[in-house]
Amino acid sequence: MSQPIRWGVLGAARIAQTAVCPAIHLAEGAVLAALATTDPARAGAFTAQFPGLRLHTGYQALLEDPAIDAVYIPLPNDLHVPWTTAALAAGKHVLCEKPIALQAGEIDGLIAARDAAGRLAAEAFMVVHHPQWRRVRALLAEGAIGRLVHVEGAFAYPPPAPGNYRHDPGMGGGALRDIGVYPAVTTRFATGAEPARVEARIDREGGVDRFARVWAEFAEFTLSFYVSMALAGRQEMVFHGTEGVLRLPGPFRPDANDGGRIEWQRADGSEVIERFPRVDQYRLMVEAFGAAARGGAPFACPLEFSRGNQAMIDAILAADPG
Numbered sequence: 078m079s080q081p082i083r084w085g086v087l088g089a090a091r092i093a094q095t096a097v098c099p100a101i102h103l104a105e106g107a108v109l110a111a112l113a114t115t116d117p118a119r120a121g122a123f124t125a126q127f128p129g130l131r132l133h134t135g136y137q138a139l140l141e142d143p144a145i146d147a148v149y150i151p152l153p154n155d156l157h158v159p160w161t162t163a164a165l166a167a168g169k170h171v172l173c174e175k176p177i178a179l180q181a182g183e184i185d186g187l188i189a190a191r192d193a194a195g196r197l198a199a200e201a202f203m204v205v206h207h208p209q210w211r212r213v214r215a216l217l218a219e220g221a222i223g224r225l226v227h228v229e230g231a232f233a234y235p236p237p238a239p240g241n242y243r244h245d246p247g248m249g250g251g252a253l254r255d256i257g258v259y260p261a262v263t264t265r266f267a268t269g270a271e272p273a274r275v276e277a278r279i280d281r282e283g284g285v286d287r288f289a290r291v292w293a294e295f296a297e298f299t300l301s302f303y304v305s306m307a308l309a310g311r312q313e314m315v316f317h318g319t320e321g322v323l324r325l326p327g328p329f330r331p332d333a334n335d336g337g338r339i340e341w342q343r344a345d346g347s348e349v350i351e352r353f354p355r356v357d358q359y360r361l362m363v364e365a366f367g368a369a370a371r372g373g374a375p376f377a378c379p380l381e382f383s384r385g386n387q388a389m390i391d392a393i394l395a396a397d398p399g
Contacts, residue, residue: 082170082367083146085111085139087160089119090151092174094126097149097201100359102127106367113139136160140167147370149201150174153242154249158183165194170370172363174201175258177380179249181388188380197370200383204259204329205266206361209337209353213316213323214267221341223320225268230260230302230314232329236287243306246284252306253279253286253390259329260291260302261389263314265382270295272389277396282307291393320344331358 084101086093089112101109112123113133124130133139139148140163147170150160157173164171165187177200178184191198204210217225234256242248243255265271272293280288287307293300314328322342327334336355342348369376 079106079371081106081108082370083108083110083144085113085133085142085145085148085169087113087136087139087148087150087164088152089114089116089123090174093149093151094122096359097151097363098123098127100357100363101149103357104360104363104367106371107363111139111142111145137163140164140169146170147172147197147366153245154179154254155247157249158187161187161198162190165190165196165198168194168196170196170366171198172201172366173198176200176249176254176387176390177383178387179254181384181391184380184384184387188384191380197366197376198380199366199369199376200378200380200386201362202258202262202378202383203358203362204263205377206365207331207337207353207358208356209325209328209331209339209351210263210266212339212351212353213263213325214269216323216339216341217267217316221321222316222318222323223344225298225316225318227298227317228264228268228300228302228315229317230264230300230328231304231311232256232259233303233305233308233311235309236307244283244285251285251287252304253289253393255306256329257289257291257302257304257393258386258390259312260300260304260314262378262386263328264300265385265389266377267316268295268298270297271385272300272392275389275392275396277393279394279397286394289393289397293389293393332356 111131150173243250274294276292288305290303314325316323324340331337337353339351
């Protein structure tokens with residue numbers, strides 16, 4: 078194997094500590110090398126978990142580190158575009174948390190910066206790397222449930238703690254940008270289709286959407302979903318066709334649902350349950366990113382795909398401006 082990709086992380090976010098940094102640490106062909114944080118007090122948990130991790134007290138210092146090949150960005154949403162752009166300008170590959178931008182048009186600039194730098198930049202949608210979603214895409218493509226007519230989705234969690242950036246409209250907070258992206262991206266990934274029209278009803282508080290109900294029309298099927306950051310936890314996706322139904326009870330975090338499963342109800346009423354072994358979808362994402370950065374297989378979620386997802390979220394937010 079070629080030299081491993083040396084990763085640096087911009088920001089000591091919880092998702093970095095609990096999910097992505099462990100994935101980088103365990104991923105084949107990857108080395109977790111450095112962390113940059115403006116709050117050194119938060120670095121202790123990282124250095125305890127990953128001995129030998131180099132610390133930078135500023136983000137730009139990490140970008141100037143010649144011993145870093147790629148950066149992972151888990152900063153608040155409004156910082157994703159400027160720091161992705163800066164990292165590309167510094168010659169680094171970039172894996173950025175979702176949403177990578179707050180408007181679809183901003184991604185055009187990221188695509189241009191990516192191409193100018195000759196580096197890989199992508200949005201960290203781990204779900205498209207999990208085998209259950211690749212299986213759903215294959216089942217739909219082969220007509221396992223006949224003609225797809227309707228998709229339903231739900232994603233909700235209890236209110237974040239006070240002071241969390243998800244409550245701040247200036248930082249790109251709100252349920253749609255945080256988790257509404259998941260019913261959108263998985264539907265688009267599984268079907269290869271784009272919405273023609275959307276409607277939405279959005280409940281806002283403090284300037285951010287706490288609860289949103291969405292209806293979308295695609296050329297050959299419809300989609301309805303709701304998301305909330307003010308309800309008890311729930312996640313589910315259902316694909317209903319003329320000859321069957323596919324239900325995913327753990328669509329976005331299958332690790333919390335026995336590794337993930339697809340409940341496939343056939344036209345004759347019989348049901349097949351396909352179970353998946355526990356895998357770390359974040360590790361799969363990191364390894365796929367590394368392969369793409371080295372010039373291997375195409376990455377499953379390129380910026381062009383991300384632009385379509387952000388365009389859908391933009392349309393949803395505009396459909397009910399509140």
